[in-house]
Amino acid sequence: MTAACIAKKTSQFRDLLNSGRLEFLMEAHNGLSARIVEEAGFRGIWASGLSISAALGVRDNNEASWTQVLEVVEFMADATSIPILLDADTGYGNFNNMRRLVKKLEQRGVAAVCVEDKLFPKTNSFINSERQPLADRDEFAGKIKAVKEAQADPDFCVVARLEGFIAGWGIEEMLRRAEAYQSAGADALLIHSKKPTPDQVLGFVAAWQNRCPLVIVPTTYYSTPVEVFEQAGISIVIWANQNVRSSIAAMQQTTRRIFEERSVQNVEDMIVPVREVFRLQNAEELMEAEERYLPKTPDSARAIILAASRGSEMGEITAGIPKAMVSIGGTPLLHKLVAQFRASGIRQVVVIRGYAREKVDAADVEFVDNEEYEGTGELLSLTKAIDHLQDDVVISFGDILFRKHILNNLLTEQGDIVVAVDATWERRHGGAGYVDYVNATRPYSLRYDEEDAFLVAAGPNLPREDIDGEWIGLIKTTARGSEVMKNALTELSARADFRALRFDHLLNHLVAKGERVQVLYITGHWLDVDDLDDLARAQAF
Numbered sequence: 001m002t003a004a005c006i007a008k009k010t011s012q013f014r015d016l017l018n019s020g021r022l023e024f025l026m027e028a029h030n031g032l033s034a035r036i037v038e039e040a041g042f043r044g045i046w047a048s049g050l051s052i053s054a055a056l057g058v059r060d061n062n063e064a065s066w067t068q069v070l071e072v073v074e075f076m077a078d079a080t081s082i083p084i085l086l087d088a089d090t091g092y093g094n095f096n097n098m099r100r101l102v103k104k105l106e107q108r109g110v111a112a113v114c115v116e117d118k119l120f121p122k123t124n125s126f127i128n129s130e131r132q133p134l135a136d137r138d139e140f141a142g143k144i145k146a147v148k149e150a151q152a153d154p155d156f157c158v159v160a161r162l163e164g165f166i167a168g169w170g171i172e173e174m175l176r177r178a179e180a181y182q183s184a185g186a187d188a189l190l191i192h193s194k195k196p197t198p199d200q201v202l203g204f205v206a207a208w209q210n211r212c213p214l215v216i217v218p219t220t221y222y223s224t225p226v227e228v229f230e231q232a233g234i235s236i237v238i239w240a241n242q243n244v245r246s247s248i249a250a251m252q253q254t255t256r257r258i259f260e261e262r263s264v265q266n267v268e269d270m271i272v273p274v275r276e277v278f279r280l281q282n283a284e285e286l287m288e289a290e291e292r293y294l295p296k297t298p299d300s301a302r303a304i305i306l307a308a309s310r311g312s313e314m315g316e317i318t319a320g321i322p323k324a325m326v327s328i329g330g331t332p333l334l335h336k337l338v339a340q341f342r343a344s345g346i347r348q349v350v351v352i353r354g355y356a357r358e359k360v361d362a363a364d365v366e367f368v369d370n371e372e373y374e375g376t377g378e379l380l381s382l383t384k385a386i387d388h389l390q391d392d393v394v395i396s397f398g399d400i401l402f403r404k405h406i407l408n409n410l411l412t413e414q415g416d417i418v419v420a421v422d423a424t425w426e427r428r429h430g431g432a433g434y435v436d437y438v439n440a441t442r443p444y445s446l447r448y449d450e451e452d453a454f455l456v457a458a459g460p461n462l463p464r465e466d467i468d469g470e471w472i473g474l475i476k477t478t479a480r481g482s483e484v485m486k487n488a489l490t491e492l493s494a495r496a497d498f499r500a501l502r503f504d505h506l507l508n509h510l511v512a513k514g515e516r517v518q519v520l521y522i523t524g525h526w527l528d529v530d531d532l533d534d535l536a537r538a539q540a541f
């Protein structure tokens, strides 16, 4: 059934009252118990004052404020699709407080309110009941009238609860009050009794002659078969507190046993598994929603950071520590880089160390060592981590920093192998040093409906007119892309000059094999740290 064809909760409750057969409300006192009630098949919920206060650890004497009760009942309404009748005690004040309560209940999806003819602060009907004064009849009738005139939804119901029997009054007073409350607009009357038999209640039913729907709470006369109520023409039976009582018994038993045995081993099989908690919370729905709304960060994505080189262009600064450990404003470059990966949801980080490897540290990363870093190229370094080249991987130079969106965008690209390419390369370089220029199938464009760009060639010596950007040292591969990269590395490693090869050789090799290497254009917002000028820029990044 779609949400559109489910009747309003207020209409559902009105239908229960007038269904012509005996209906049941089951007590709940929070979102969890409310959901359990609905799952069991009940068509309505009694938000019990006794149970809610007990669950909050206070007495049933209006110790919890009305707004605190409102908070609880809102959770219950959010957790369920069946109507809730709130036990609103005496209405938390006079007619005016009651009007405001009804407004709030309607806003929060509560279908009906039950209000009893006692005085604020009330006491539970089963405690010293004879000493409990009743409300003035006309004052209480005014309260009911105020609710009916305040409610916005015509189907919102008010149940007037008569406490006369509880307080020691007889049938005459009960009938006088019942008539007054019905005339004031009550949609139903709740006739309460604390006798072990249903005599009082059935006496009232007989005298009342079906003038409006009746509701009862057989807490003390629970042994009466419900058929008796059915035959009497009662509309609704409320099982008022059995959920909170059963949870108390279960919690006491479990807690005592764990305390005594200093172990949970014997209780584990007696309690629900954690997955049942998740089920009741509807954790599955959130997982599905995450699929739809969160950026895709593959669970298995890992980063491989190449941090083996010294970076001798930086002179004294890298005497004894590799470039990746150079301090940027007090934090090693590598730590900043690792933090960037973590911020994008990549937990597994592999760092390839070489020069001064004992100086390379970072929390919770895996290290791979390249003993042959001296005078060799990047690909040799990468082969040291070839076992990690599987599933979704981001390969990164160890001397770059970039804004978060660059990595996030790279991770969401669909291609099996995707390189991040800076289209604003001209701004960065006078063309000095080793630059991984890129020629692509199309230049950078501001149009968002452009087709994807793919790599044509990479290297430091591309003709100027062919240059579309600069590869920044970040590659993303999928499981298939990682496999392709691994094969390409194995093929290249057969070359005599393999030890000197760099990433542009690998990229060109992939293109030559017909592999589509996707180009993700970026426009700045990154830097690499090659020399002292870069270092100064990095401090400010």
Ligand code: SPV
Binding pocket: 048, 049, 050, 051, 087, 124, 125, 126, 217, 219, 240, 241
């Ligand atoms: C409640 O459940 O809080 C009730 C019913 O008001 S009784 O406790 O029987 O009064």
Ligand code: MG
Binding pocket: 048, 049, 050, 087, 089
């Ligand atoms: Mg109550």
